[in-house]
Amino acid sequence: MTTTDNTQQVITKAHLAQALSYNEYVNLTENLLSENKTTGTNHATDLVEYTRMNLHRMRRGEKTVELTEELLNALQTIDRTMVWVVLTEAWCGDAAQNLPGIVKIAEASPLIDVKLLLRDEHIDVMDAYLTNGGRSIPKLIALDAETLQELGTWGPRPEPAQELVMEAKAQKLDFKEMAEKLHGWYGKDRSRTLQQEFIPLLKEWATVEQTIA
Template sequence: MNLKTSSKPSVINEVHWENGLTYDEYQQLIDSLLKINQTTGNNHSEKQLAYTRLNVQRMNKWDKITKLSADLIESAEKIDSSQKWLILTEAWCGDAAQNLPAIQKIADLNDKIEVRYLLRDENLDVMDAYLTNGGRSIPKLIILDVEFNELANWGPRPAPAQQILKDYKKNESVNYDEFSVNLHTWYAKDKGKTLQSEFTLLLSGLS
């Protein structure tokens, strides 16, 4: 996790926002691309398509079963000024599929929060302002006020999941497939609890 709260001008502007997709539009885009054997971005290999199909299943699952904690609901409902939540993502990204359904459910708790989804590779000007350890890691949430000043950001994954990635990069004996299994097993066991704790803390600083 990279969670930061601040108040400063951002690189994001009205054009980025207007180009963003709603959650439903993002899901519809993925479905329409898969029908023609494509995904978001320029890599339409079978491996990327397989990741994307799996991610659709993950998102559908979390859309159905995610239940938000009472503390998180309280923190979200206390927000009393309009916010714009811009999320950088791609259809093939496993971390995005694991986290976006819960983030959207959090935003849906308060009608002062609007959410838009931007494809990372089509918006590198934004992505490169929000690197994680020098990498273009997603998903990345940037919380803005109505004048596009940054209030906070979160991403690309909860802290324990980020630690799994760090450990993988240090351990040359673990291959990518093993890392991926470890990561997504953690998500399955955690059931979004860590993300919810992190967002409870983040939003309590914004109300």
Template sequence: MKNAAHLFPYAVTEKAYSYSDYMELMEKVVLENRTTGLKQSEDLNHYTRLNLSRMQRLNKKVTVNEDLKKTIDRFQFPQTWFILTEAWCGDAAQNIPSIVALASLNPQITVKLLLRDENPEIMDAYLTNGGRSIPKLIAVDENFNELFTWGPRPSGAQEMLKAYQANPVKPYMEFAEDIQRWYISDKTESIQKELKELLEGVLIENKF
């Protein structure tokens, strides 16, 4: 089991956001017509506005399925779920509400959100095919032993991205709209299925 204590020192965890604080940050940057992260542009500001609306909608609509509820209930030890994100990321907007909804069902789980560009050491320890793709979920126990990781998107959306990168026949903004339509059609089923598989793997490994 990988120990990630060196990646999450006190200084880092202290500047992490709770989910409510992160939503307040989203609202703040939208009002200021900007986004989070090192890069600033009108396109990223546009995506951030859309993402705030998406997250507000999903915060009200996400329903954790019964099988996943039963799985999360079996965890009886403290753990922290760190999520690397930025306000402009469409995949983060579509997936983080489901992660938070699941974690909120078990009082043993604490969710902390970290901005990717402010935490390059952590991000670079969890690259996806060499890239700083987000969102990235890293779950650790109270001793910072890594339990599982997930991200940056469900496998169905990931396959769509791979196909687009191999043959980018349309502008990226149009492809981004295709991905968002996939999420709407999927109704969070894929991320819930993938998280259930990961959690069951942790239970088996730890003999719970």
């Protein structure tokens, strides 16, 4: 899922100054959990438990995600410096499943930097990148590193996972059933679909014509 038609610059240097690195985000999550809290203002028990599971998911992803040769080859063709801004929250299961793969892709290129913004602290940004009218995360916005021109977007989840969620909603499955199906899919996929989706996006984003002086 990608767009390049946002003519107005949404994300500014001020936003990037407030952004977290992936390691800072993980450390923040760990510190909040030690106080039985999560990101945002709602520290309900179920959200804290989701956050605890998500920390395990991220740690597992850090160990199990392996970049494919095709993806690595695509990264070699990139000659544009980019910032990937990802809207996220620690209680979000999709964010936990996808962040390790996104970060590994970026770390495999010296030209890509990942910055994380907490969704509920940056509603101005989130509301510029809604999915079907909703504040779905994770949402990645690719920017030219020099001009902050928007190059495209991805998210909130790989297409097969999105279809699974839409089907579950159509069938009116409860949240627990839907989550089991969704995370079962993520467990089997191991970020392979994520990587496959990023191969054409990398090529597309690297060749977007400069429109900001």
